Amino acid sequence: MADKQSNPGGAAGQAPTADRPDGIRNIVLVGPSGSGKTTLVEALLAATGAIPRPGRVEDGATVSDFDEVEHRQQRSVGLSLAPVVHDGIKINLLDTPGYADFVGELRAGLRAADCALFVIAASEGVDGPTQALWQECASVRMPRAVVITKLDHHRADYAGVLAQARAAFGEKVLPLYLPVDGQGQVTGLVGLLSEKLFDYSSGTRTEGAAPPEYADAAADARGTLIEGVIEESEDETLMDRYLGGEQIDAKVLVDDLEKAVAQASFFPALPACSTTGVGMAELLEVMTSAFPSPLEHPQPEVYTPVGKSEGRLPCDPDGPLLAEVVKTSSDPYVGRISLVRVFSGTVRPDTVLHVSGHSSAFFGEERGHEDHDEDERVGSLSSPLGKLQRSLNHCVAGDICAIGKLSRAETGDTLSARERPLLMRPWSMPEPLLPIAVTAHAKADEDKLSLGLARLGAEDPTLRIEHNAETHQLVLWCMGEAHADVVLDRLANRYGVSVDQVPVRVPLRETFGRRATGRGRHVKQSGGHGQYAVCEIEVEPLPQGSGLEFVDKVVGGAVPRQFIPSVEKGVRTQMERGISAGYPVVDIRVTLVDGKAHSVDSSDMAFQTAGALALREAAAQGQVCLLEPVDVVSVLVDDDFVGTVMGDLSGRRGRVLGTEPVGQGRTLVKAEVPQIEITRYAVDLRSMAHGNGSFSRDFVRYEPMPAQLASKLAQEQHAAEG
Numbered sequence: 001m002a003d004k005q006s007n008p009g010g011a012a013g014q015a016p017t018a019d020r021p022d023g024i025r026n027i028v029l030v031g032p033s034g035s036g037k038t039t040l041v042e043a044l045l046a047a048t049g050a051i052p053r054p055g056r057v058e059d060g061a062t063v064s065d066f067d068e069v070e071h072r073q074q075r076s077v078g079l080s081l082a083p084v085v086h087d088g089i090k091i092n093l094l095d096t097p098g099y100a101d102f103v104g105e106l107r108a109g110l111r112a113a114d115c116a117l118f119v120i121a122a123s124e125g126v127d128g129p130t131q132a133l134w135q136e137c138a139s140v141r142m143p144r145a146v147v148i149t150k151l152d153h154h155r156a157d158y159a160g161v162l163a164q165a166r167a168a169f170g171e172k173v174l175p176l177y178l179p180v181d182g183q184g185q186v187t188g189l190v191g192l193l194s195e196k197l198f199d200y201s202s203g204t205r206t207e208g209a210a211p212p213e214y215a216d217a218a219a220d221a222r223g224t225l226i227e228g229v230i231e232e233s234e235d236e237t238l239m240d241r242y243l244g245g246e247q248i249d250a251k252v253l254v255d256d257l258e259k260a261v262a263q264a265s266f267f268p269a270l271p272a273c274s275t276t277g278v279g280m281a282e283l284l285e286v287m288t289s290a291f292p293s294p295l296e297h298p299q300p301e302v303y304t305p306v307g308k309s310e311g312r313l314p315c316d317p318d319g320p321l322l323a324e325v326v327k328t329s330s331d332p333y334v335g336r337i338s339l340v341r342v343f344s345g346t347v348r349p350d351t352v353l354h355v356s357g358h359s360s361a362f363f364g365e366e367r368g369h370e371d372h373d374e375d376e377r378v379g380s381l382s383s384p385l386g387k388l389q390r391s392l393n394h395c396v397a398g399d400i401c402a403i404g405k406l407s408r409a410e411t412g413d414t415l416s417a418r419e420r421p422l423l424m425r426p427w428s429m430p431e432p433l434l435p436i437a438v439t440a441h442a443k444a445d446e447d448k449l450s451l452g453l454a455r456l457g458a459e460d461p462t463l464r465i466e467h468n469a470e471t472h473q474l475v476l477w478c479m480g481e482a483h484a485d486v487v488l489d490r491l492a493n494r495y496g497v498s499v500d501q502v503p504v505r506v507p508l509r510e511t512f513g514r515r516a517t518g519r520g521r522h523v524k525q526s527g528g529h530g531q532y533a534v535c536e537i538e539v540e541p542l543p544q545g546s547g548l549e550f551v552d553k554v555v556g557g558a559v560p561r562q563f564i565p566s567v568e569k570g571v572r573t574q575m576e577r578g579i580s581a582g583y584p585v586v587d588i589r590v591t592l593v594d595g596k597a598h599s600v601d602s603s604d605m606a607f608q609t610a611g612a613l614a615l616r617e618a619a620a621q622g623q624v625c626l627l628e629p630v631d632v633v634s635v636l637v638d639d640d641f642v643g644t645v646m647g648d649l650s651g652r653r654g655r656v657l658g659t660e661p662v663g664q665g666r667t668l669v670k671a672e673v674p675q676i677e678i679t680r681y682a683v684d685l686r687s688m689a690h691g692n693g694s695f696s697r698d699f700v701r702y703e704p705m706p707a708q709l710a711s712k713l714a715q716e717q718h719a720a721e722g
C-alpha cells in the first residue's frame with residue numbers, strides 16, 4: 001500500500017455522512033469467538049475520533065456489544081453497526097459474533113457488507129471453526145483482508161499464525177507489513193511496498209527508515225508480495241519486466257492489488273494490536289484505499305412480485321428504491337428497529353415503502369416466515385453507533401441505516417418504492433437442528449410467551465417455532481445450546497416470560513404386530529334413556545402408509561346401518577389418542593363383524609364409545625408395536641473425524657449408507673438414524689468434530705422400535721400421565 005499518515009475524521013457523537021456510494025465502505029468483521037473483533041472495532045473507533053477512548057468487553061463498555069445478553073455472557077451474539085469516517089470516506093464497521101450458533105448474524109453481515117476483515121488472534125491460530133468461517137466468506141466471494149490481532153499477548157506468534165493462515169487459506173494470503181519487535185512487544189511495522197518503518201513506540205505514529213536488521217526479511221517478503229500481486233494482474237508482461245530486474249512503480253502494484261482484493265483472489269495480511277494502537281492507521285488505509293466501494297461489489301439479483309427477473313440494479317442514489325432488512329431488533333422505548341442496507345435509490349423519513357417478504361413458495365427455499373406484501377410508512381431514520389441512534393435526513397444507495405417502527409418488516413424482507421415493488425432473493429439461512437421444548441411456567445405467562453416468541457421469530461430467522469400437533473409440545477428449534485440460552489434469556493429478561501424446559505418428545509406411532517379381536521360393550525342405565533351399544537371387531541396390521549381401512553361385515557342387522565359410521569368414528573378417535581403409550585395408531589384394518597343394539601337406548605355416541613372400547617380391548621389382547629421416525633442424516637466433517645462419526649452413528653442405532661469425499665479434506669457421511677437418537681446431535685457433533693462439522697436431516701419412514709426401548713418409553717409415558 002501507499003502507506004499514508006492516518007488522518008482521523010469525525011468527532012465523538014457526530015454522525016458521519018456519505019452522499020455518494022464511492023465514499024462508502026461497508027466492512028464486516030469475521031473471525032472466531034475470542035479473536036478480538038469487538039476490541040478491534042473499539043480501537044478503530046478511538047483512532048478515528050468517533051469515541052474518546054476504547055471500552056473493554058469485560059466491563060460491558062464496548063460500542064458494538066450493547067445488548068444485555070452480551071454483557072451477561074461477555075461475547076457478541078448479534079450483528080451491530082459502528083460507522084467511522086477516515087480521509088473523507090465513511091466506513092460502516094459491522095461486528096459479527098464468532099460462535100457457530102450465531103452464523104445467521106454472520107450471514108446477515110456478509111449480505112450487508114462489500115468486504116471483510118478476517119480476524120485471527122496471534123495467540124490462538126487457525127482451527128476448525130476458523131476455517132469454517134473462512135468458507136462462509138468464500139461461499140459469497142467476499143473480498144477480505146486477514147488481520148492478525150493480539151500481538152501483545154504472551155503467547156502471540158505472528159509468523160506462526162500467518163503460516164497457518166497461508167496453509168489453510170492458500171498462498172494468496174500475503175503480508176503487507178512486518179511487525180517490529182522492541183523489548184518484547186511490537187512497537188512498529190515495516191511497510192513492504194513503501195519500505196518504511198511506522199513506529200508506535202512513542203505513543204504516536206511516526207515514519208522513518210526501516211531498521212537494517214529487518215532488511216533481509218523485508219526484501220524476501222516484499223519479493224513474494226510483488227510476485228503474488230503481479231500474478232493476479234491482467235498485464236502479462238509485468239512479471240517478465242519484474243523478473244528482468246525492472247523496478248515496478250509502486251502505484252502500479254497498488255492498483256493491481258486493489259483489483260485483486262476486489263475480485264476476492266488476493267488476501268492481504270496485516271498485523272494489529274488493539275490495545276497499543278499498532279496497525280490501526282494501516283488498517284484504515286487498507287479499508288479506504290484497497291477495499292471495494294458499493295459500486296464495485298456485485299448487487300443481489302432483483303425480481304418483480306410475480307417472479308420475473310429484473311437482473312441487478314446499479315448502485316445509484318437516483319435509481320429505483322431497493323433496500324433490505326438485514327437485522328431486526330426491539331427497543332423498549334423506540335419499538336422495532338430495522339437495520340437496512342440500501343442497494344439502490346435513497347431512503348427518506350416519512351415516506352411510504354413497500355415491504356415484501358416471501359418464503360419457500362416463491363424461491364423454493366425454506367425461510368421460516370409467512371409471505372407478506374404491504375405498504376408501511378418510514379418512521380425515524382438514523383445512523384446507529386452501537387445502541388446510540390443519530391438522526392439522518394436521508395440514506396443513499398450503498399449506505400446502511402436504521403429505520404424505526406416498521407411494524408411488519410422482518411429480517412430478510414425487501415423494501416422498495418410503493419409504485420414499483422421489487423423483491424430480492426434472500427441470503428441462505430442455516431437450518432436450526434437443536435429442539436428445545438418449553439412450557440409457560442405459570443398461566444399468566446402463556447399470553448406473554450406467544451407475544452415474546454412472535455417478536456423473537458421476526459428478529460431471528462434462525463429460530464424456528466413449532467407447535468407440534470402430535471406431541472402437543474411447543475418446540476424452539478435453535479442452532480445450538482448458546483443460541484438456546486440467548487433465546488431463553490431474552491424471553492425472561494426482555495419480555496418477562498418464565499418458561500420451563502421439558503424433555504422433547506419424538507412423534508412416535510403405534511400399530512398392531514399381529515391379528516387381534518376386541519369386544520366393546522357400553523351399557524349404562526341411570527334413569528330415563530340409557531346407553532346401549534355392543535360391537536365386536538377384528539384388527540389386522542397393514543403395510544406402512546396404509547392408514548385405517550374400515551370394513552363392515554355385519555350380517556342380519558346386528559348393528560343398525562345408521563350406527564356403523566359411529567363405530568368407525570369411535571375407532572378413529574381412539575387411534576388418535578393411542579392404545580398403549582399415547583401415540584397415534586396407524587396402518588391397521590378394522591373389521592366390524594358383530595354387535596348388539598337396543599331399540600331405545602342405542603345412540604350415535606354410545607356406538608362411538610363402544611368402538612373405542614373394542615379397539616382398546618384388541619390392543620390388550622394383541623401385540624402393539626411402537627414405530628419410531630427414521631431420518632437420513634448427512635454429516636459433513638473433516639476426513640480425520642470420519643471414523644469417529646461413523647462409530648457414533650452406529651452407536652445411535654444408525655445404519656451407515658456410505659461416505660463420499662467432497663474435496664478440501666472433507667467427507668460426507670450418510671446414515672439412517674432414529675430421530676429419538678439425534679435430538680441433541682447438533683451439540684454432540686460439534687464436540688466430536690471440534691467445531692468444524694455440520695449435518696442435515698430428512699425424514700424417510702417409520703420403523704418398529706426395539707421392544708425393550710418401547711417398553712421403557714411406555715412406562716415413562718404412563719408415569720408422566722399418572
